[in-house]
Amino acid sequence: MARVTEIIGEGWTLMVLREAFLGTRHFNEFERELGIARNILADRLKKLVEAGLMERAASTTDRRVVEYRLTWSGQALFPVLIGLTQWASEHLCDGQASMRFVEKESGREVAPVGVLSADGRPLKLADIAMVAGPDADPSLGARLAKAAER
Amino acid sequence: MARVTEIIGEGWTLMVLREAFLGTRHFNEFERELGIARNILADRLKKLVEAGLMERAASTTDRRVVEYRLTWSGQALFPVLIGLTQWASEHLCDGQASMRFVEKESGREVAPVGVLSADGRPLKLADIAMVAGPDADPSLGARLAKAAER
DNA sequence: CACATAGGTTGCAAAGTACAACCAGTATTG
DNA sequence: CAATACTGGTTGTACTTTGCAACCTATGTG
Numbered sequence: 001m002a003r004v005t006e007i008i009g010e011g012w013t014l015m016v017l018r019e020a021f022l023g024t025r026h027f028n029e030f031e032r033e034l035g036i037a038r039n040i041l042a043d044r045l046k047k048l049v050e051a052g053l054m055e056r057a058a059s060t061t062d063r064r065v066v067e068y069r070l071t072w073s074g075q076a077l078f079p080v081l082i083g084l085t086q087w088a089s090e091h092l093c094d095g096q097a098s099m100r101f102v103e104k105e106s107g108r109e110v111a112p113v114g115v116l117s118a119d120g121r122p123l124k125l126a127d128i129a130m131v132a133g134p135d136a137d138p139s140l141g142a143r144l145a146k147a148a149e150r
Numbered sequence: 151m152a153r154v155t156e157i158i159g160e161g162w163t164l165m166v167l168r169e170a171f172l173g174t175r176h177f178n179e180f181e182r183e184l185g186i187a188r189n190i191l192a193d194r195l196k197k198l199v200e201a202g203l204m205e206r207a208a209s210t211t212d213r214r215v216v217e218y219r220l221t222w223s224g225q226a227l228f229p230v231l232i233g234l235t236q237w238a239s240e241h242l243c244d245g246q247a248s249m250r251f252v253e254k255e256s257g258r259e260v261a262p263v264g265v266l267s268a269d270g271r272p273l274k275l276a277d278i279a280m281v282a283g284p285d286a287d288p289s290l291g292a293r294l295a296k297a298a299e300r
Numbered sequence: 301c302a303c304a305t306a307g308g309t310t311g312c313a314a315a316g317t318a319c320a321a322c323c324a325g326t327a328t329t330g
Numbered sequence: 331c332a333a334t335a336c337t338g339g340t341t342g343t344a345c346t347t348t349g350c351a352a353c354c355t356a357t358g359t360g
Contacts (some may be wrong), residue, residue: 001168001231003239005161012318014159018151022280023297027338030307033293034267037318044337052241064337073241077277079265080237081151083230088154089283091202091223099294103267105277110270111266115229115251118258120270130172133239136248139215143183144249147173161348177307187349192308214306214357 007051012036016044020054020074021081025067053077083113157201162186164234166194170204170224170232203227230266233263 006092008014015034024030030041045068045139048054053074059065082101091139101110132141158164165184174180180191182254195218198204203224209215232251239247251260265273282291 001165001235001238003242004234005164007158007242009161009164010266011155011159011161014155015151022293023300023344025194028336031338037320038339039319039341040317062327062337075275076241077236078278080230080233082278083233083263084154084266085151087226087230088151091226092153092157095286097283098290100281100283101265102279102281103273104277104295106267108268110273110278111270113229113233113263113265114262115232115263117253117256118261120261123253123260125225127254128228128232128260129252131250132249133247135246140248143172178305181307186350188308189310189350190348212306212358216307 006046007053010044010047012040013048015046016041016048017053017074017077018071018081020068020070021078023070025069026065030068048074079113082110086112155205157197158195160194162190163194163198166191166198167203167220167224167227168231170218170220171228176215177218180218198224229263232260236262249256 001098008017012034015036016030016144017034019030024033027041027045030036031038036044041071043053045056049056049068052071052113053086054068055071057068057069085099085101089095102108103110115128117123130144132144158167162184165186166180169180169183174183176189177195180186180195181188184191186194187295195206197280199206199218202221205221207217207219209217235247235249235251239245252258253260265278267273267277280294281298282294
């Protein structure tokens with residue numbers, strides 16, 4: 001989570017990613033849509049590329065333009081972004097969604113992002129426990145054990 | 151999403167929320183576990199309370215201590231946090247998960263957070279479309295329409 | 301009463317952000 | 331082919347946020 005914060009916790013990065021999901025590819029386009037300072041945008045795009053979420057490719061037709069695209073890693077964040085948007089609509093904008101996510105084929109709105117068990121049953125918060133992974137540092141293990149007591 | 155950035159896009163907030171999910175309640179505890187500056191922590195907690203994600207309550211037994219707890223709004227972010235953690239394990243720490251999420255009853259790891267259709271089928275990224283909601287500003291509608299062409 | 305503890309606030313130095321100007325390659329236009 | 335414009339940057343400088351340490355108030359403890 002600390003590593004997550006280093007990337008998307010930085011101001012603007014989440015907005016840049018949203019833009020990318022909306023199909024924005026070019027430096028100027030990001031700048032215009034977001035109203036972000038150019039040096040900050042350059043820095044964020046560089047970091048996103050370094051982190052492997054986006055890739056930078058020169059256009060073959062016009063050698064001035066550079067295309068920034070989401071890598072597979074970056075695209076894998078889509079469910080999280082959707083969940084975040086759904087959460088914001090419900091809890092920050094009291095139900096007023098400015099954007100909806102629908103299944104292309106049927107046009108029906110997708111289900112709220114939630115946590116499922118290994119065999120596909122929806123889980124409630126109370127049904128979920130956190131446990132330390134194999135290479136977690138010992139202090140985390142102790143804290144999780146303590147948290148589990150509650 | 152802009153409103154989301156104002157809250158969790160700010161440095162430390164995501165870490166504070168993670169701590170809260172781990173059961174941390176007190177100012178000093180947050181400070182010790184996170185190594186965050188006290189003024190920043192005070193500011194973040196205040197903003198989280200103002201945004202309705204956490205609530206501040208004076209303890210009845212010891213009148214010095216204040217309890218910070220996640221509200222229902224804050225708890226509703228848990229699936230997103232889980233998704234983010236799963237994503238980080240896979241794409242930032244090449245599969246090395248320091249924390250796992252399991253179903254309490256069976257102890258089995260939960261499924262990766264994903265997007266489901268209204269009737270519960272898992273959806274791929276390519277199956278999902280974004281459409282403007284009822285009270286979106288017109289420019290967003292135009293952009294989504296253009297994005298849908300691709 | 302003296303001292304410790306919880307939860308802050310304040311002041312200052314360092315880092316990060318915003319704004320504007322500038323610059324180097326490429327296209328496009330006359 | 332020269333002048334202009336566009337893309338994707340990189341400075342420089344002012345302003346804001348962050349980090350660190352010290353201090354403060356209200357409560358509890360020996």
